[in-house]
Amino acid sequence: MRHAHTVEQVRSAEAALMAGLPEGTLMQRAAAGLAAVCAGLLPRVYGSRVLVLAGSGDNGGDALFAAARLARRGARVEALLLDPAKAHAGGLAALLAAGGRPTADRDAFTRADLVLDGIVGIGGRGPLRPAAAPFAELPRRGRLVAVDVPSGVDPDTGEVAGPALRADVTVCFGTHKPGLLIDPGAQYAGVVHLVGIGLDLPPAPVEALQRADVAALLPVPGAESDKYRRGVVGVAAGSARYPGAAVLAVAGALRGGAGAVRYTGHAAAEVVRRHPETLVTEDGPARAGKVQAWVVGPGGGTDAERTLREALDTGVPVLVDADALTELARLGPSALSGRPAPVLLTPHAGEAARLLAGLGEDTDATAVAGRRLRTARRLAAGYGATVLLKGSTTVVADPDGRARVNSTGTGWLGTAGSGDVLSGLAGSLLATGLAPLDAASAAAHLHGLAGRHAAAPGAPITALDLAAALHRAWASLAQ
Numbered sequence: 341m342r343h344a345h346t347v348e349q350v351r352s353a354e355a356a357l358m359a360g361l362p363e364g365t366l367m368q369r370a371a372a373g374l375a376a377v378c379a380g381l382l383p384r385v386y387g388s389r390v391l392v393l394a395g396s397g398d399n400g401g402d403a404l405f406a407a408a409r410l411a412r413r414g415a416r417v418e419a420l421l422l423d424p425a426k427a428h429a430g431g432l433a434a435l436l437a438a439g440g441r442p443t444a445d446r447d448a449f450t451r452a453d454l455v456l457d458g459i460v461g462i463g464g465r466g467p468l469r470p471a472a473a474p475f476a477e478l479p480r481r482g483r484l485v486a487v488d489v490p491s492g493v494d495p496d497t498g499e500v501a502g503p504a505l506r507a508d509v510t511v512c513f514g515t516h517k518p519g520l521l522i523d524p525g526a527q528y529a530g531v532v533h534l535v536g537i538g539l540d541l542p543p544a545p546v547e548a549l550q551r552a553d554v555a556a557l558l559p560v561p562g563a564e565s566d567k568y569r570r571g572v573v574g575v576a577a578g579s580a581r582y583p584g585a586a587v588l589a590v591a592g593a594l595r596g597g598a599g600a601v602r603y604t605g606h607a608a609a610e611v612v613r614r615h616p617e618t619l620v621t622e623d624g625p626a627r628a629g630k631v632q633a634w635v636v637g638p639g640g641g642t643d644a645e646r647t648l649r650e651a652l653d654t655g656v657p658v659l660v661d662a663d664a665l666t667e668l669a670r671l672g673p674s675a676l677s678g679r680p681a682p683v684l685l686t687p688h689a690g691e692a693a694r695l696l697a698g699l700g701e702d703t704d705a706t707a708v709a710g711r712r713l714r715t716a717r718r719l720a721a722g723y724g725a726t727v728l729l730k731g732s733t734t735v736v737a738d739p740d741g742r743a744r745v746n747s748t749g750t751g752w753l754g755t756a757g758s759g760d761v762l763s764g765l766a767g768s769l770l771a772t773g774l775a776p777l778d779a780a781s782a783a784a785h786l787h788g789l790a791g792r793h794a795a796a797p798g799a800p801i802t803a804l805d806l807a808a809a810l811h812r813a814w815a816s817l818a819q
């Protein structure tokens with residue numbers, strides 16, 4: 341599990357630890373870890389050109405102390421101080437003593453073999469200031485290592501409000517910050533290295549499941565299991581106009597761990613042709629027979645409102661996707677109140693914007709994509725439901741405030757029908773008894789892995805390729 345903590349949590353853990361340590365200890369730990377990562381990135385440290393961009397806070401201090409360590413190993417280090425009068429005194433003195441020198445020449449950025457971004461870390465506020473902002477655009481030939489956070493990225497959310505430095509590697513201290521794991525910030529962070537500095541931290545508000553975490557969540561049938569005990573998932577999807585969405589949602593559901601899939605809707609013939617093992621009826625969720633979870637909405641067309649209402653009237657968990665989300669946005673959060681079982685919403689950015697409109701907030705898909713964590717949390721709190729916000733980093737937020745992020749995906753997943761497979765898969769995991777937060781985050785992880793498996797040669801994939809690859813993705817976790 342990767343844990344990510346807020347700036348406020350890091351600050352209080354830092355204060356508690358610092359109280360019992362000599363001044364500067366944590367900065368030295370941070371600088372030592374940072375220098376080690378930098379050294380590993382250079383073919384050889386001796387003779388390499390290193391540029392430090394140093395702001396006036398402790399982030400600049402970390403960068404200067406780390407650069408001093410590199411200078412002691414023979415690197416040719418220059419420091420560009422963004423506000424020379426306020427530069428970190430101890431760090432600068434250490435660098436000068438080690439043979440580094442200050443520069444005001446911006447070309448040093450372009451010619452360096454390695455740039456250390458020590459402009460701002462967790463103390464950054466608002467957009468980068470004029471002295472710092474141009475470095476977001478300047479060309480460079482070397483690697484850029486962000487110290488703790490790429491400057492310009494909001495550490496708590498991953499939002500990028502203006503110019504930001506695009507790092508190849510980010511070395512963060514004590515814990516991950518949510519902004520390093522969530523796009524757009526994650527795209528600026530590059531590869532993230534965590535350097536432990538001994539902080540004693542509370543439970544993380546944002547987590548990223550790793551392979552072993554997902555493997556531990558996935559259901560394993562016992563000797564006594566039969567198809568009903570493993571859970572039956574109901575899929576109310578597809579219409580005469582969009583039969584394919586039903587076929588794809590069922591494909592995902594069949595590979596999601598439930599013992600059987602019950603389908604209801606107007607695409608029964610297509611579903612059975614493609615997936616003969618499916619139990620089908622045209623009667624709708626109210627009369628379809630017993631299931632442990634419902635998936636409603638993919639390709640639902642004009643039936644979406646009725647199937648949504650019928651599914652919500654059952655006493656089992658319901659996953660709401662696609663056309664049913666549009667209906668839910670119209671009905672507003674009161675449609676979910678008083679349900680005995682949880683609800684999982686799986687919007688993409690456009691659907692999330694519609695759901696926000698249902699809460700009285702005027703926004704659009706682009707704004708949602710730039711504020712992924714905030715949006716997922718707002719929807720979870722507003723609808724009292726778990727929310728899986730699809731996109732380049734999928735964010736899952738629970739109404740209790742916990743959030744998980746997934747980054748197993750690939751750009752090839754942006755293909756028609758991919759979301760239908762995901763909703764079937766997540767619904768199937770719900771039917772096996774997983775809580776919505778676990779079902780959603782495990783489904784996002786598997787879906788992303790399957791996308792990578794299917795697109796392994798680096799070629800486009802279809803949603804059916806993706807569904808077929810779920811089997812390999814699951815097997816790769818079980819190994």
Ligand SMILES: NC(=O)C1=CN([C@@H]2O[C@H](COP(=O)(O)OP(=O)(O)OC[C@H]3O[C@@H](n4cnc5c(N)ncnc54)[C@H](OP(=O)(O)O)[C@@H]3O)[C@@H](O)[C@H]2O)[C@@H](O)CC1
Nearest residue numbers: 354367396397398399460461462463464465467468469488
């Ligand atoms: N926590 C820990 O456990 C440990 C933390 N450590 C390190 O400390 C870092 C936090 O240091 P920090 O608190 O000094 O803040 P920091 O990120 O350097 O920024 C403040 C400075 O930036 C400036 N500034 C602000 N906004 C700006 C903007 N938009 N654009 C440009 N400038 C801006 C602001 O200027 P001012 O407002 O004062 O004029 C101020 O000078 C943390 O990320 C980690 O690297 C490690 O040493 C080990 C232990």
Ligand SMILES: [K+]
Nearest residue numbers: 457460487489
């Ligand atoms: K930084």
